[in-house]
Amino acid sequence: MYDPTVARLTYRALLGRRRALILSALPVLLIVISVIVRGLVGTDDQTAADLLGGLAIATMVPIIGVIAGTGAIGPEIDDGSVVYLLSKPVKRPTIIFTKLIVAIAVTMVFSAGPTLIAGFILNGNGQQIAVAYTVAALVASIAYAALFLLLGTVSRHAVVFGLVYALVWEALFGSLVSGARTLSVQQWSLAVAHEVTGGSMVTSDVGLPTATVLLVVVTVLATWYAGQKLRSLTLAGEE
Amino acid sequence: MTTLTIDHVSRWFGNVVAVNDITMTIGPGVTGLLGPNGAGKSTLINMMGGFLAPSTGTVTLDGRQVWRNEAIYQHIGIVPEREAMYDFLTGREFVVANAELHGLGAKAAQKALATVEMEYAQDRKISTYSKGMRQRVKMASALVHNPSLLLLDEPFNGMDPRQRMQLMALLRKMGDEGRTVLFSSHILEEVEQLARHIEVVVAGRHAASGDFRKIRRLMTDRPHRYLVRSSDDRALAAALISDSSTSGIEVDLAEGALRIQAVDFGRFTALLPRVARDHGIRLLTVSPSDESLESVFSYLVAA
Numbered sequence: 001m002y003d004p005t006v007a008r009l010t011y012r013a014l015l016g017r018r019r020a021l022i023l024s025a026l027p028v029l030l031i032v033i034s035v036i037v038r039g040l041v042g043t044d045d046q047t048a049a050d051l052l053g054g055l056a057i058a059t060m061v062p063i064i065g066v067i068a069g070t071g072a073i074g075p076e077i078d079d080g081s082v083v084y085l086l087s088k089p090v091k092r093p094t095i096i097f098t099k100l101i102v103a104i105a106v107t108m109v110f111s112a113g114p115t116l117i118a119g120f121i122l123n124g125n126g127q128q129i130a131v132a133y134t135v136a137a138l139v140a141s142i143a144y145a146a147l148f149l150l151l152g153t154v155s156r157h158a159v160v161f162g163l164v165y166a167l168v169w170e171a172l173f174g175s176l177v178s179g180a181r182t183l184s185v186q187q188w189s190l191a192v193a194h195e196v197t198g199g200s201m202v203t204s205d206v207g208l209p210t211a212t213v214l215l216v217v218v219t220v221l222a223t224w225y226a227g228q229k230l231r232s233l234t235l236a237g238e239e
Numbered sequence: 240m241t242t243l244t245i246d247h248v249s250r251w252f253g254n255v256v257a258v259n260d261i262t263m264t265i266g267p268g269v270t271g272l273l274g275p276n277g278a279g280k281s282t283l284i285n286m287m288g289g290f291l292a293p294s295t296g297t298v299t300l301d302g303r304q305v306w307r308n309e310a311i312y313q314h315i316g317i318v319p320e321r322e323a324m325y326d327f328l329t330g331r332e333f334v335v336a337n338a339e340l341h342g343l344g345a346k347a348a349q350k351a352l353a354t355v356e357m358e359y360a361q362d363r364k365i366s367t368y369s370k371g372m373r374q375r376v377k378m379a380s381a382l383v384h385n386p387s388l389l390l391l392d393e394p395f396n397g398m399d400p401r402q403r404m405q406l407m408a409l410l411r412k413m414g415d416e417g418r419t420v421l422f423s424s425h426i427l428e429e430v431e432q433l434a435r436h437i438e439v440v441v442a443g444r445h446a447a448s449g450d451f452r453k454i455r456r457l458m459t460d461r462p463h464r465y466l467v468r469s470s471d472d473r474a475l476a477a478a479l480i481s482d483s484s485t486s487g488i489e490v491d492l493a494e495g496a497l498r499i500q501a502v503d504f505g506r507f508t509a510l511l512p513r514v515a516r517d518h519g520i521r522l523l524t525v526s527p528s529d530e531s532l533e534s535v536f537s538y539l540v541a542a
Contacts, residue, residue, distance in 0.1 A: 005339040009325060016327055079323035084380065087288065087317045088340035089309050231307055235290040 003090055006098040010072050014106055023067055023106070026060040027114030034118040045129060048122035049201040052115060052133040057186055061111040061140045062166030068106040069148025070158040072099040073226075078156060083235055093227035096149065100223055103145035112137035132197035140189035143219050147185070150222040153229045181205040188215045241301055241314060241387035241419045242266050243287060248296035250282050257282040259443040260296070265421050269414035271434030271451070272423040279443040280423040281320060284392045287421070288317050300388060313341070316381030320392035322373065326366035330357055330376045333365060337380035351379040355409065371402035378406070389413060391422040395429050407433050431455065462486065463504050467497045468524035469515065478514045482506075496524065 013019075034051065041047050073096075076082040085095055115137045119130020147165075151158040173180040181187050182205065191204035191211035204211065243265040250258040258279045265287075274280050285291040286298050289305040289312075298305045305311055325333055331352065338348040352358050355375040360368070365376065374394060381389060391410075395403050410433060414420045424430050430437055430451065437454060439447040447454050469475045476488045476497055484506035489498040501507035515522050 003340070005336050009328075009336055012327055013325070080319065080321040081323040081325055083290065083317065083319050083321070084324065084337060085340065086290065087312050087315065088337070089312045089342075090340055091309055232292065233290075234292070235285055 001094055001097045002101060003094050003098045006085060006090070006095050007102050009085075010099050010102040011106075013075065014068060014071050014102065019067065019071060023064060023110045026063060027110055030056055030060055030114050030118045031121065034121040038121050043123045043126065045123055045126050045201060048119060048126070048129050049133075051122060052119055052129065053190075053202075056111070056115045056118060057133055057136050057140065057190065058171055059167075060114070061107070061137050061189075062144055062170060062186070063163070064111045065103075065107050065141060065144025066148050066159060066162035066166055068103045068110070069145045070152035070162055072103040072106075072145075072149055072152065074152035074156075074158045077153070077233070080235060082233070086230075086233065086235075092230040093224075096153070096223060096227040096230055100146055100149050100226075103149050104142050107141035107145050108138055111141055127201050128197040129201050132193045132202040135196045136186075136189040136193035136202070139192045139215065140185050143185045143188065143215050146219040146222040146226075150226040150229075153226040153233075178205065182210070183214075185215075185218070187211070240267055240417065243388060243419060243421070244297075244299045244302075245283070245287065246297045246299070248283075248286060248293045248298060250279075250286060250291065250294045256443050258286070258293075258440075261440070261443075261445045262296075263438050263445060263448060265419055265438075267414070267417050267419050268436060269410055269420045269422070269434045271430035271437040272421055272440065273427065273430045273437050274423075274425060274440035274446075276425050278425075278440045280425075280440055281392055282443075283440065284390055284421075284423055288315065288390050313384065314387050316384070316386035316389045318374070318377045318381045318389070318391040318394055320396065322370075324365060324373065324377065324380075326364065329362050329364055330368070330372075330379075331361035333376060334361075334379045334383060338383045341384040343384060347383050348379075351383040352376075354382055355379045356405065370397035371399060374398060374402070374406070378409070386418070388419045389421070391420070393424060394422050395424065395426070403429075427455075427458075461504075463501045463507070464528045465497075465499045465501065466494070466524065466526050466528050467499055467511070467522065468495065469497070470521040470523065471518075472497050474518055475515060475520050478518055479510070482510055482514075484510055498528075 033055065037047060037051060112134050116130055116134040119125055119133055123129060125131060148158065148162045151162050155161055169180060170184050170186050187204050187206045188211035190202055191206045191208050194202045194204055195208045245261055245263045248258060248261050249256065261283065272280050272283065282291065286293050287305065289308065292306050300311055300314060303311060328336065331348065334348040334352055335345050338344060352361050355378045357372065357375050357379060360372060365373065368376065394406060398406065410420050410422065435451055436449065437451045438445065439454065447457070472490060476490060479485050479499065480488050484501055484503040485499055486502045487500040491498050511525065512522065
């Protein structure tokens, strides 16, 4: 199911100079803000939870998920270089699964890592806030990578759709319409984080059983469907 | 011996028919797929390579379906027309990756790079390559697993004459080895130099198939139209119309010229200067008025 050559090509494409800079921008911003807040406010659990929940989980993780998930396959389909993968006796689901693993790894490194660092800077992991939000970032990385990899496979405008989902649906509708929160990767991941740490600082609008089922279903379905779409991917000529 | 069979294949995009009920069999040796730009060659090659589903009909390789059949790529090598090819890799890394995806190693990649004579630049990034170098590395990636069928979409585009000769020699050698090689081109001379067997596609339809020389003759023997200006148009017209190589002459008063339709190209081109000399007429303009490739192809479709 995992092809090391596909993985190597995907890593090299994703971590090219320009994309790596884009991927690093938000984590660096999060850490810089955390240092400033710690300097101004001192150690405050609520402030730490607000910053990690509002900036790291609600904004940074989905955006990095969009960049890594769509970037793992979208550009190759756009410029046609995917033909070199597709003209090989490699099963399409293997290509998708491998790219998913890479996208998950990149999203985790660029989102969960900085979240943990920021958490320790903000309140030294008091009430396990740093660990809780890191768990949420790790869990969300999996679902976001799968969702946005699917978007990258089916649409040429994957980045736009991904950002609309991440910023408009999860951030805007999520804060206005309670129903939208049930269908939110962010809330599912917070439910898992709440269960893992048991703290009251991390809460979710979704119960753990629902969150777990939805996380698994979305990840598995998105990956399976992306594999199917890649099997019938059409490369139109230039004529 | 590998045979690619295209059986009553059509492909349409919305209301546009790109390929219209084409049936052809491509066997061992070099075959040229000839047609003007926009004729449907790339669409056809994409279907042959399994990157596009036919709307109707089937494409099979030795009886096995090509579309949605990954295993078939053990036997197919593809050189796409598009430029994009993991520019952040070196030529060697690119060919090695292609070899690995076939379950092969660096040795096979090195052999393929040697075949296309790209060893000297193999450690440079692809982004620094010229078009011809890219084309050769694409060739290496297509040859790395020793395929029995090689599909090349406009492989000579952007190549300089020397690179073109090299690639032609390579393809000729592969055809002589018994591989099935199919390349597309819109340039008659390219096809003429390389392929004995050609398939002509015009406006999505299969216009001609067979020996290049026969089709070339058919192209040459079609009625040719010429615009001729001379010192005495009427005298020239009278002298020319008596010969069987012409089928019609119009005196175009507005243009001040003759519009001549010739049915025997070879005979007419020898006749015209001779008749002019014999009658003491000076030829001022002799210009073919329908020599575009499109008009040649259109004639073939109608024939």
